[in-house]
Amino acid sequence: MNHEFVTTLIWLVPLPPLLAFFLIVLFTNRSKALSHTIAVGAALLSWLGSMIIFIAAVGEEYLGEHPFLSSINWLPTGDTFLQIGVQIDPLSAAVLFFVAWTILAIFVYSVGYHNFGQPKGDHDQPGLPPHGATVTDAHGHKHTVLSVEPMYSRFFAFIGLFAFGMYTLVVSDNLLTLFVGWEIMGLCSYLLIGFWYGKPSARNAAVKAFMTTRVGDVFMLLGLAFLYSATGTLNYREIFYNQVTLDALAKATTPFLGMSAAGLIGLLLFIGTVGKSAQWPLHAWLPDAMEGPTPVSAMIHAATMVSAGVYMVIRIFPLFTADWGGYELTTTMAIIGFIGAFTAFFAATIAVAQNDIKRVLAYSTISQLGYMIAALGIGAYVAAAFHLITHAFFKALLFLGSGSVIHGMEHGVMHTGNRKVDPQDMMNMGGLRKKMPITFWTFLIGGFALSGFPLVTAGFWSKDEILADAFVHSHWAIFITLALAALMTAFYTMRQITLTFFGAPRTEEAEHAHETPWTMTLPLVVLSVFAVGYGWVGIPEHFPLIGGLIPNWFHEFVGGTLLKHPKPVDFNIVPLLTSLVVALGGLGLGWLVYKDFKAGQPDPLEKPLGFMYQVLKNKYYFDEFYGHFIIKPVVWLSEVFTSKWIDKTAIDGILHAFGFATDGLGHTFRIYLDAPVINGVIGDGSYRLTQWAGKQLRFIQTGRIQAYLATALAVALVLAAAYFFLA
Amino acid sequence: MVPLSWYLILAAALFSIGLFGVLSRKNAIAILLGIELMMNAVNINLVAFWRYANPTLMAGQVFTIIVFAVAAAEVAVGLALVISIYRRHNTVVAEDLNLMKW
Amino acid sequence: MTPQQIIFLLTAFVAVFSAVNVVSTRNMVHAALWLIATLFGAAVLFALLEASFIAVVQVVVYIGAIAIMFIFAVMLTRRDIREGGPQHNPGWWSAAVISVLVFASLVVVLSNWSGFNTVSAPPVPEDSLVLLGKALVSPDAFVLPFEVASVLLLSALVGAVYVAIGNKK
Numbered sequence: 001m002n003h004e005f006v007t008t009l010i011w012l013v014p015l016p017p018l019l020a021f022f023l024i025v026l027f028t029n030r031s032k033a034l035s036h037t038i039a040v041g042a043a044l045l046s047w048l049g050s051m052i053i054f055i056a057a058v059g060e061e062y063l064g065e066h067p068f069l070s071s072i073n074w075l076p077t078g079d080t081f082l083q084i085g086v087q088i089d090p091l092s093a094a095v096l097f098f099v100a101w102t103i104l105a106i107f108v109y110s111v112g113y114h115n116f117g118q119p120k121g122d123h124d125q126p127g128l129p130p131h132g133a134t135v136t137d138a139h140g141h142k143h144t145v146l147s148v149e150p151m152y153s154r155f156f157a158f159i160g161l162f163a164f165g166m167y168t169l170v171v172s173d174n175l176l177t178l179f180v181g182w183e184i185m186g187l188c189s190y191l192l193i194g195f196w197y198g199k200p201s202a203r204n205a206a207v208k209a210f211m212t213t214r215v216g217d218v219f220m221l222l223g224l225a226f227l228y229s230a231t232g233t234l235n236y237r238e239i240f241y242n243q244v245t246l247d248a249l250a251k252a253t254t255p256f257l258g259m260s261a262a263g264l265i266g267l268l269l270f271i272g273t274v275g276k277s278a279q280w281p282l283h284a285w286l287p288d289a290m291e292g293p294t295p296v297s298a299m300i301h302a303a304t305m306v307s308a309g310v311y312m313v314i315r316i317f318p319l320f321t322a323d324w325g326g327y328e329l330t331t332t333m334a335i336i337g338f339i340g341a342f343t344a345f346f347a348a349t350i351a352v353a354q355n356d357i358k359r360v361l362a363y364s365t366i367s368q369l370g371y372m373i374a375a376l377g378i379g380a381y382v383a384a385a386f387h388l389i390t391h392a393f394f395k396a397l398l399f400l401g402s403g404s405v406i407h408g409m410e411h412g413v414m415h416t417g418n419r420k421v422d423p424q425d426m427m428n429m430g431g432l433r434k435k436m437p438i439t440f441w442t443f444l445i446g447g448f449a450l451s452g453f454p455l456v457t458a459g460f461w462s463k464d465e466i467l468a469d470a471f472v473h474s475h476w477a478i479f480i481t482l483a484l485a486a487l488m489t490a491f492y493t494m495r496q497i498t499l500t501f502f503g504a505p506r507t508e509e510a511e512h513a514h515e516t517p518w519t520m521t522l523p524l525v526v527l528s529v530f531a532v533g534y535g536w537v538g539i540p541e542h543f544p545l546i547g548g549l550i551p552n553w554f555h556e557f558v559g560g561t562l563l564k565h566p567k568p569v570d571f572n573i574v575p576l577l578t579s580l581v582v583a584l585g586g587l588g589l590g591w592l593v594y595k596d597f598k599a600g601q602p603d604p605l606e607k608p609l610g611f612m613y614q615v616l617k618n619k620y621y622f623d624e625f626y627g628h629f630i631i632k633p634v635v636w637l638s639e640v641f642t643s644k645w646i647d648k649t650a651i652d653g654i655l656h657a658f659g660f661a662t663d664g665l666g667h668t669f670r671i672y673l674d675a676p677v678i679n680g681v682i683g684d685g686s687y688r689l690t691q692w693a694g695k696q697l698r699f700i701q702t703g704r705i706q707a708y709l710a711t712a713l714a715v716a717l718v719l720a721a722a723y724f725f726l727a
Numbered sequence: 728m729v730p731l732s733w734y735l736i737l738a739a740a741l742f743s744i745g746l747f748g749v750l751s752r753k754n755a756i757a758i759l760l761g762i763e764l765m766m767n768a769v770n771i772n773l774v775a776f777w778r779y780a781n782p783t784l785m786a787g788q789v790f791t792i793i794v795f796a797v798a799a800a801e802v803a804v805g806l807a808l809v810i811s812i813y814r815r816h817n818t819v820v821a822e823d824l825n826l827m828k829w
Numbered sequence: 830m831t832p833q834q835i836i837f838l839l840t841a842f843v844a845v846f847s848a849v850n851v852v853s854t855r856n857m858v859h860a861a862l863w864l865i866a867t868l869f870g871a872a873v874l875f876a877l878l879e880a881s882f883i884a885v886v887q888v889v890v891y892i893g894a895i896a897i898m899f900i901f902a903v904m905l906t907r908r909d910i911r912e913g914g915p916q917h918n919p920g921w922w923s924a925a926v927i928s929v930l931v932f933a934s935l936v937v938v939l940s941n942w943s944g945f946n947t948v949s950a951p952p953v954p955e956d957s958l959v960l961l962g963k964a965l966v967s968p969d970a971f972v973l974p975f976e977v978a979s980v981l982l983l984s985a986l987v988g989a990v991y992v993a994i995g996n997k998k
Contacts, residue, residue, distance in 0.1 A: 705821065706758075706918060710750050713927050717934060724938070729837045729877070731947040735939050737841045737874075741848050741867070743932035748852030750924030751917045756857060756902050760864050763895065764848055767871045770883075778878040779944070782953040785964035789971045791883050795890050796978040800985030802895050806902040807993035819906045 006056045007070040010086040013049040013096075014167035016042035017160040024157040032152045036111050039156035043107040046167060050100035057093035064090055064560030069237070071173060080232075087173030087236060091385060091561040094554070095311055096170050098389045099304070101530065102396040103163045105523035109400050110159065110295040112519030113407060114149035121147030127198035129293075132414045144414040146407075155195065155293065162188035166304040170311070175224055175234040175269075178312065182220075182276065185305050186213055193292040205288035212285040216275020223268030227319075230261055240318040241563055250323035263332040266320025270313060270336055277309030277369045280343040284622050287362040294403030297358055298396050306365060310372045310388050317381050318562060324379065329475075337377025341481040344370030346620070348488035352495070353605065353616035356424050357402045360496050364450060365395055367485055371466060374478055380469035381566050385558050386538045387462035393534055394449035394459055397527035401443035404516045404524065405429070405500060408436050412509035421509045426496060430597075431505040435513045440501050442524040447497050449531040451490035452583040458535030460579065465538065468575040483578050490586020498594040506598070540568060543576075734775035742768035755809045755819045759802065766798050837877060844870030855916050857903040865896045879953045882961060 020042035028034040057063055071085025088096070119133040124147055133147035149155065162185055169181030194206030228234055230252065231245055239245050252261035259267070273279065278286035286306070290297055313336070320332045329337060344367045351363035368391050375384035409423035421428055433440045449459035463486060470479040505511040515521070538554035552568065559565045593604050606613045615621065700711060741764055748761025770791050777787025813819050847866035854860045868891045875884035918924070939945055954960065964970040 704918075706750050706924070707920070710920075710924055710927055713746075713750075713931065717927070717930050720934060724934075728831065728948055728950065729834050731950075732939070732945050733834075733837060733841070734874070734878075735945070736936060737844070739932050739935040739939070740845055742935070743928040744845070744848040744852055746931055747924055747928035750927060751921035752852065753916055753918055754857060756899065756906065757852070757860060757916070760851055760860055760899065763864060763891075763899075764851060764867065767868060767891075770887075771871055771874055774875055774878050774880045774883055778880065778953070779947050779950045782879075782951055782957060783960065785957070785961045785970070788880060788883055788957075788961050789964050789974070791880075792886070792965070793974055793978050795886060796982055799890065799895060800981050802898055803985050803989040804992065806898060807989035809902060810905055811992050813906045 003068065006053055006088075007068050007086065009049050009053055010068060010088055010171050011070065013046050013053065013171055014164050016045040017163035017167065021157050021160040021164065024153050024160065029153040029157070032116060032148070035153035035156050036116060039160050040107045040111065042160060043104045043163060046163065047100040047104040050096045050167075053088055054093050054097045054100075057088050057090065058557070062560070063088075063093070063557075064562070064565075067237075069173060071235075082176065083174065083235065084177050085173040085235075086171045088171065089236075089561050090557045090559075091311075091314060092170050094385065094389060094558055095307070096167075098392045098530075098534075099166055099170055099307075102298070102392055102527070103166065103304070105396060105400065105527055106295050106298050107156075107159065107163075109298075109403070109520050109523040110155065110293075112517045113293065113295050113403055114152050114155060115146045116148060116152070116519075118146050118148045121150070124150045125198060126150045127196060129196050129199075144417060146410060146414060149293075151195070155192075158188055158191050158195070159295065162192065162304060166308065169308050173236055175227070175236070175312075175315075178315070179220070179224060182272075182308060182312075183217070185308060186210065186217065186276075189213075189289070189296075189305055192296040193289045195292050195296065199291065201288075202291040205285070205291040209285040209289050212282050213275040216272045216282055219268050220272025220275075223265050223272065226261070226268060227265045230265070236315065240315065243563060246318060246322040246563075249319065257331060259331055260323045262319050262322040263330055266316055267332045267335060269316050270320070270332070273309035273313050273373070274339065275309075276312075277306045277373070278366050279309075279339050279370060279373060280346055280366075281622075283343065283347065283366050284619075284626060286366055287359050287619070290356070290358040290362055294358065294399060294406060297362070298399035298403070306369055307388060307392050310369060310376075310384070313373065313376050314381065314385055314388070317376060321379060329378065333377050333379065335377075337374050337475065337478055340370045340373030340375070340377050341478045341485075342370070343367065344374060344485040345481045345488075346370075348485045348492065350616055350619050351492045352488060353603070353609075353613055355426050355603075356422075357405060357426050357429075357496065357500065358399070358424055360426075360492060361395070361398050361402055364398075364489060364492065367489060368395065368450070371463065371482060371485070374482060375466040375469065378470055378473060378475045378478060379566075380466055380569075381562065382538075382555050382559050382568075383462065383465035383469050386465060386554055390449065390458035390462040390531070390534050393527055394446045394457075394531040397442060397446035397524060397531050398450060400520070400524055400527065401439055401446055404436065404439040404520050405432060405443070405513075407516050407520065408432065408439065408513035409509055411514040412507075412512035415512040416508050418509065421507055423509070426499040428507045429500045429505075429510050429513075430503045430507075431501070431510060432513055433501040435510075436515045438515060438521040438524065442521075442528040443501070444497060445528040445531050447493045448587075449535075451493045451587055452486060452579060453587070454580050454583060456532060456535075458531055458533070460583065461535035461538050464576060464579045465540065465569075467579055468540075468572060469569050471575040471578075472569045472572055479575070483582055486579070487582040487586045490583050491590045494587045494590025495594050498591055499597060502595065503597060540571060543571060731775060731779045734771060738768040738771040738775070740768075741765075741771070753820050755812075755821050756806070758821060759805050759809070762801070762805075763798065766794055770794055833877060837874070840870050840873045840877070844874070857907075858900065861896060861899045861903055864899065865892055868892050868896060879957075882958050 017039075020038045023038050024035045028038060053068070057068065060066070060068075067087050067089035069085065069087050071083045073081035074084040075082040115130060119135055121130045121133045124130045124133075128150075130147040130149050132144045135143055135145055137143060165181045165184030165188060167181075168184065169178050172178045172181060190206050190210040193209050194202050196202045197206075224234065227239070230249060231239055233239060239249075246262065249262035249265070250260050253259075254261055254264045256264055275282045320330070320336070324330050324333060347363045347366035347370060351360050351367065354360045354363060368387070372384045372387050372391070375387065406423050409421075409429065413419060413421055413423055445457070449457035451457075452460040452463045454460050467479060467482060467486070470482060505513075538552060540552055540555075555566075555568050597604065603613070609616070618624070700707070745761045745764030745766075745768060748764060749758050750761075752758050752761060773787045773791045773794070777784070777791075780787075809819055816823065844867050847863045847870065850863040851860050851867060854863060868887060872884045872887040872892075875881075875887055965975050966972050
């Protein structure tokens with residue numbers, strides 16, 4: 001394919017959603033149908049462009065060495081220019097692939113999720129979720145049905161902007177435009193989490209998400225500044241694909257913990273990811289982000305924002321491994337590995353005790369992102385990228401599936417009219433398998449992929465690769481932590497599936513749940529195909545029986561992004577067995593514990609876990625911890641210490657003293673100098689003089705042009721005579 | 728041949744007479760007449776300088792023609808204004824038009 | 830005294846006499862007619878200066894159009910100032926003083942100029958009219974002022990029509 005055509009296309013890919021955003025905001029926000037047509041059409045265009053680029057990228061033989069590149073001068077910085085540009089190398093091609101698919105799926109899904117085609121709500125207001133509408137059917141019966149979202153168009157405008165941010169981030173060829181896309185998404189996540197701004201919880205969640213990610217972003221910006229001052233560029237190729245720069249950065253030392261410059265920059269940038277990808281200790285915002293509409297949750301937790309964080313760490317992988325010998329982990333890598341593994345385990349334990357269907361998935365997302373981060377910490381580059389992509393597919397699927405379940409439950413709530421029933425609480429569900437078959441099967445596929453169900457699902461292959469890497473390079477602590485996390489993942493996934501879909505309906509609402517429209521189920525089906533099939537492109541060569549049937553294409557392709565192509569790990573039976581045991585064990589355990597769960601029972605885990613259950617249910621009291629130890633001290637610092645003591649007492653005191661002294665001085669001056677001399681002589685005097693002169697000269701203002709002309713001429717004559725005779 | 732000084736003095740005289748008309752006349756049309764006199768004086772000067780300096784350079788005549796054009800424009804607009812004012816205020820006396828006076 | 834000088838003096842006398850009448854006569858129609866006399870005098874002087882084209886234009890444009898327009902304007906506004914009342918402002922004597930002073934200073938300034946007493950002049954080229962035409966339209970010479978003048982005329986035309994048309998209700 002024509003090289004130039006592809007690079008042009010790369011520039012164009014992010015634009016349709018942005019255009020859709022402006023079109024909807026400026027022109028079409030009154031028409032719901034037009035707005036979603038524009039938004040979905042834009043997503044379709046971007047998807048088409050992305051697929052063409054992806055195919056072209058796969059067709060290039062040495063894409064890693066010669067990626068699609070195009071850049072322009074942007075900001076003049078003294079003698080040179082800060083360049084911005086686009087680049088598609090194997091990594092961004094692979095990421096672009098899943099981003100395009102998930103974004104398209106979410107856009108289509110949103111049409112159904114926001115009840116397009118349903119009547120207007122009886123008393124729906126902008127800023128609150130729709131409450132339902134009363135309709136009268138042909139027989140005169142009154143029904144309550146789902147009502148259309150009041151701010152339908154606004155939603156599509158926002159996710160359009162969000163998609164623009166993500167595409168920009170993916171096709172960017174430098175960390176600066178990546179950061180721009182990153183921040184656009186930060187803004188959009190704020191807008192979308194707080195989409196139902198009428199709910200205080202949504203408002204708080206939006207602020208929380210924004211503030212928490214901001215903490216990470218500040219460090220990231222520091223890292224960018226450090227990197228720019230150290231190398232003079234932020235371009236990927238010039239830093240990460242340039243052995244000279246990498247060596248120089250690895251050799252440069254910093255005063256911080258004896259790290260190399262490369263390590264410290266990597267760490268600072270990584271903190272940005274900690275915020276964005278909700279890693280411990282900045283994870284607290286992500287579960288609260290569930291306050292947004294479900295497509296937003298899918299958008300943030302699967303396709304875009306959190307993936308962006310991991311994508312960035314994968315990008316800077318050459319940087320923080322620059323001083324890595326290949327075996328002993330550097331400080332930065334150890335920190336990254338530790339945070340990742342810890343987050344993976346810690347979030348998985350919380351997920352076990354949650355009852356909100358979306359919250360379980362939120363913690364599972366945190367946990368899976370921890371997996372990827374841990375993989376990067378131990379140097380498993382390709383495995384992390386692989387898991388990023390498979391996870392994006394099955395997590396988007398699970399989120400959209402959960403949205404479909406909630407939607408079905410809301411249908412039941414409308415039917416019975418009992419609004420006290422929380423449609424998101426899994427304790428109220430059960431038996432939805434028969435009511436919502438498509439949702440059930442796709443959710444099952446997604447759940448099995450998440451648990452790493454052996455051989456068929458994508459999650460198995462990617463997770464196995466991470467475990468194998470940790471095992472082969474003998475990072476025991478990380479291996480064991482991740483294995484335990486995987487066990488728990490399988491357990492809570494099965495718990496979720498069992499509680500939601502199996503058994504008998506535990507409430508009347510669940511009895512009346514209903515399958516969702518095709519706009520919602522079609523994306524589920526498409527994503528479930530990828531949740532299964534995408535794993536097959538990355539089957540290790542030496543896997544027993546099926547290894548080598550399909551070449552390990554993913555490793556070859558994405559590995560080419562790096563200067564030194566990573567070697568695939570040798571096959572070892574122990575991690576494979578571990579994978580099998582934890583996945584199947586966890587699933588089986590989940591099934592056994594929850595298959596006989598009845599309405600009104602306490603959670604079967606409550607007894608064996610004892611007080612730990614409460615701890616888990618309350619998420620290790622992290623929110624409370626932050627509230628007491630960060631927010632309260634900060635509030636105290638600002639309200640009492642800074643405001644009351646420093647500002648009001650000390651600074652104001654000094655200022656008041658100054659003010660008092662100046663006031664006295666000024667008073668003296670005023671009485672003895674200003675009033676008599678300045679005012680009396682200069683001030684009033686000049687005004688009196690002007691007034692007197694004005695009165696005296698008033699007569700020449702006759703209003704007669706001829707008199708003016710005569711005066712002017714007379715003056716001119718006098719001046720000319722003076723000039724003529726004197727000069 | 729006629730000395731250049733004669734023309735210049737004549738032009739100065741016509742200019743001054745026109746100036747007197749502009750400064751002293753009550754009637755707005757008479758003021759415009761005075762302006763016409765001044766313009767003619769200028770024209771005589773321009774042509775005289777052309778003739779006595781270098782007749783192959785046509786600048787003097789060209790500017791005379793441009794003065795014609797300006798005079799025509801000025802008279803057209805000036806008289807239109809006078810007539811318009813006359814319609815509204817029923818006067819052509821410049822002194823009476825003191826709306827903008829203090 | 831050459832014949833030319835005699836013609837000049839006669840013409841100059843007529844022109845100055847008419848000009849004085851233009852600014853002093855009470856009857857506005859007479860003033861306009863005296864203006865025509867002055868303009869004729871100027872036309873004769875142009876002819877004397879061998880600027881034949883300018884002389885013709887003076888007669889056609891100034892006398893034929895501008896002076897006639899004045900007469901029209903005078904007649905349209907006749908009711909206002911009857912021939913009876915004073916036609917000059919009360920301060921006319923100061924205007925006279927200023928005018929005399931202007932004249933005096935102009936003469937003084939000019940007489941101090943070295944070329945004031947030029948008597949002879951180079952011959953006028955045969956094709957001076959061709960030169961004038963070329964100068965008006967040549968990009969090296971005066972095409973731009975010429976075009977600007979045409980724009981000025983157009984805008985004056987439009988403006989005059991707009992101002993004089995009044996508001997028709």
